[in-house]
Structures are given as C-alpha cells and as structure tokens.
Amino acid sequence: MKKKKALVTGGAGFIGSHLCDRLFEEDFDVYVVDNLSKGRIENLNKKVDFFKININSPKFLKLLGILKPNIIFHLAAQSSISNSLKDPKKDFQTNLFSTLKLLEKSRKIKIEKIIFTSSAAIFGKAERLPIDEKYPRNPISYYGISKLCSEYFFQNYYKSYQMPYVCLRLANVYGPRQDASGEGGVVAIFANNIIKKTPLVIYGEGEQTRDFIYISDVIDALIRSLDERTIDNFNIGTSTQTSINHLANKLISIDDNKPVRIMHRPQRFSEVEKSSLSYQKFSRVTGFKPKVNLDKGLKKTINYFYQSIN
Template sequence: MIDSHFPFKTALVTGGGGFVGSHLVEELLKLNVKVICIDNFSAGKLINLEEFKDHNLLSLVKADITNFDDIVNHFKGVDVVFHQAVSKNTVCMKNPRLDLKTNAEGTFNVLEASRVHGVKKFIHASTGSVYGEPKYFPEDEEHPTNPVSFYGTSKLAAEKYCLVFKNLFNMNVSILRYFHVYGPRQEENDYGGVVPIFIRRVLNNEPPIIYGDGSQIRSFTYVKDVVKANLLVASHANNTNGEIYNCASGLKITIKELANLVLNKLNREYINIEYKDWKPGDIRHFDIDNSKIKKIGMHFDWGFKDGVDNTITWLKNKK
C-alpha cells in the first residue's frame, strides 16, 4: 500500500476501534509503526481490532476525546495523529448535542493535545457533507461549504479548528473529506452504511429498501483506498500542510445499481427491491473531483465490484 519508508515512528489514531480507524491501525502496524489507539468504544468495537490486539506495537486506550484530561497524556512522544473519531451522520438527528460535542469540541481537544506535545503531523477525517447541496459538478475542494445537516455543520466547525491551529500555532495539518466509504467492518445495522445494510438484508432474504427511485448517485470509496490516502498525505507531510482533499474514488454508482449488484452476487434476483419515500434532505447526486489528491500520487485501486465482493465475504464469515 505504502512503501516501508513511512516517515513517522509513532502514530495515534482516534476512533481506532471504528470502521476506518481499525483498518488504519492495521496498515500502520504492517509498516512497523508504534500505534496508540484511543476509542471510547461507544461505536468502535474491540472485535475490529481482534486480529492484532496483542501486537507488541499496539497500545489500546479506552478514553473519550470529549474529556481533554483523559486523553492529553497519551499524545506524549506521538509523531502523527490520524483523527478518525466521530459522531456519525446517521445519529446526528437523534442527539445533535452529542454530535456537536464529539465532532467540534472533541476535535478541539485532540488538536490541543497534539499542540501541547508537539505532534509533527495532524490528519483530520472530514466529510463531503460539509458541502451541502451541490452548486456545480464536479465538486472540487473550492466548492462552497453550506452543510444542510447537524453532522455536516459540526464537521465543518472541526475543519475550521484545524486551520486555526495551523495559523495560530504553525501546526502541520491536512484535511481529508470522505465520501461513501464502505468495506469490511462497517456497521450493517440500520445506522450503518448502505452497502452492508443491503448485503445483510439480502442474505436474510429480505428486500433492499431504496428511499426514492434509486437514481441517486454515490461516489463509493473502498476503505483500503481511504487508508491509503491517509498514509500518503502523512508521507507527504510538508507538501500537504494546510491542504484539504476530496477523498473519493470518482466512481458514480446509483443506489439501484448497488441493489441489483448485491442481488446478483448473492443469487437472489427473485427478491424485489422495496421503494419508500425520499428521505428529507437527501442529496441526490454526487460527482466528485479528486484530481487534487491524485496530484500527490494517489491512485484509487479498488473497483466497486471487487470491494462489494470483499464486503460480502466479510459479512458471510461474520454470520
């Protein structure tokens, strides 16, 4: 994924027990990087770290990023921080105050702990939700940011804190905006991602449920490519300082195409897709410009069908 000349010896991953975070921990350990994983395990799971939880380079810390005193001492000696901890989009309507506290105040705490201990590089996981309704296609990093959700708003606040720390304290920060990440270890319950939800339902001989007519387009990005982008940005620490990157495959897949692909791969073509009313605030089309991150050497390696195959295999084994 990334050659063995990774420039940092000690990394801290917030949300390291989560979906993307656990894959990032795994790849860092393969690079012989000492990893400190901080997670309160409210959403992250120890089972996501099961394969390497006894690795001699991994330290697991159960702590909450919303409590500065609980986390600050764990940043001592850390070279690079990958800030993956998040209150997810799917729960922000349920508890918007927690969403704000985790995504905004939590990010501030992680930045401040990094500043106190002189972290050399800070990479913040953000989201395409900061853009809101598309004003033009393809959406590049200069697109206006007008989020239409609590989640997008709190994540945009987190981005702004990152840039303030760069400007006030000369911290080396980069921001990656994720789009429709999927793959093994993603939650398949109703608060999870649409790919594992569809797979789970079809495996149970239940119809995939589409909200709307299925024509809405997503830029599905396989989790291993997202991890690769994080490591690449870290490896180009100075060239990426203060920069924001769309972290998206550039693929354009409709939700109906996804449903039919899952039905086909699981030999359940006899199951009829179920359609329900559009969800309020659902952004219907995504066309993402990823040329900026490609200019630093990023290649999105995973095709959609292969990524779905891997996710199916993982969910089958989990059952």
C-alpha cells in the same frame, strides 16, 4: 531507530481498524482511543495499545500528555448524519468541541502532524459533479456543519501555530467491518440484507447517487497524508457516481443465491440528491488514484459478510 508513535482515535471503528493494520506495516507503534460506542474490540489488531476512553473526557487529554504521539489520526466521531439531526448537541460535543480540545493539546505536546477525516457532507447539495475543492461549502446536516467547522480549526491552527494537518473529505467508504446496523453505510446494510434474505430498503426513488470508495483506497489516502509536504484539505472519492438502485441491483446480481426483494420508503430529510468527489487535487499532490473498482469492492464486501456469519 526508535519507532514513531501513531495515535488513532476511533481506531476500533470501521476505517480506524483498517488504518491500524496498515500502520503496523508502515512500522509505527500504534495506540488507539475509542469508547466502543460503535467500534468493536474484535476489529482491533492484537498489537494495538488500546485505551477505552471517551474523547470528550479529560482522561483523553491527560493520556495525550503521557503518550506524546508523533502523529494523530483523528477519526473518532459521531458518524451518523441522522443522529446529528436528532441530537445536534451530542454531535457538537463529540465532533467539534472535542476536536478543538484535541488540537489545543496537540499544539502543547508539539505533535508532528494531525490527520482528520472530514466528509463530503460539508458540501451539501451540489449542482456540478464531481465536486472539487473549489466548490462552495454549504452543509445541510449538523454532522456536515461540525466537520466543516473542524476543518476551519485545523486550517487556523496551521496558520497560527504551524501545526501541520491534512483534512480528507471522504466520500461513501465501504468494505469489510463496516457497521451494518440502521446507522451504518448503505453497502454494509444491503450486503447484510442479502445474506440474511431480508428486503433491501431504498428511501425515495433510488435515483439519488453516491460516490462509493473501497476501504483500501481510503487507507492509502490516509497513509499518503503522512508526507510532510502534504498540508491542506482534500476531497477523496472516485470521481464517479452510482445510484442506489444500481448499487442494490449490482449487489443482488453478485450473490448467486435466491434474489431478495427491494422495498421503497419515503425519501429522508437532509439527504443530498447527487454526490461524487473529485480526487484530482490529492492525486496531483501525492500521486493517489483509487485502485479498487465497484464490482471488485462489492464482491470482497459480500464475501466478508458471508464469512462473518459463519
């Protein structure tokens, strides 16, 4: 039987590259579009058909017309909240306008399903945790705004044209291959500090919380989204919160080497205080349950960072 074609935008990035590895196991032909603005060619599985294209460019839409994928995982994004605040126009172009153009083209080439990575940032500041799907959406960053507007486009394309979709609002994903630069995830940044013996910088008191979910659990959720009966928006977290202080101390305690210092800097604008996402709705529909606890996930992540510097 002919293999199905899956296109992963942003497939050279952190989550996208792990997704590609798994899609081969699921017997897909895998195509990646990434402009390598943040993704890395070394992340890519050798079997991937790679196109170094900007999703904002007409070349991308032309390629879609030629490839005619069955499934699209749309992950390419300007993925930094602080960059969205510095340059809202760029965020809008990449995260919203390109998504709309992709949807329109996907409708024309009659794709079977499109799966989109949205974010906990659509909810803004929450008073009741863990946040479920009924919680009011009130983004406080341009990144959150463009993700939320994209979700509305997915929903409405489904209503108007019956184009099946899943939007997964991801909590704080961590694990191997995550960018450890200033704009990366806090786990990757701290893990990198620890192995380089540089201080861990915490913004504010460090009592702000996040819901850290390990990469393999997120890939599991993305794969479960392929089920044709699953069409909707879902929160993907672990339903638990961890403070940044706790995270820093846990990472330091995992590492056997000389402990590093923790430094505090003023709290950043547009940061939510507490966050945790309930996965119950997705669990009811697909049986999903996160499997990797924080201790195990952090150990795997630190080991990866050690290996990658050797």
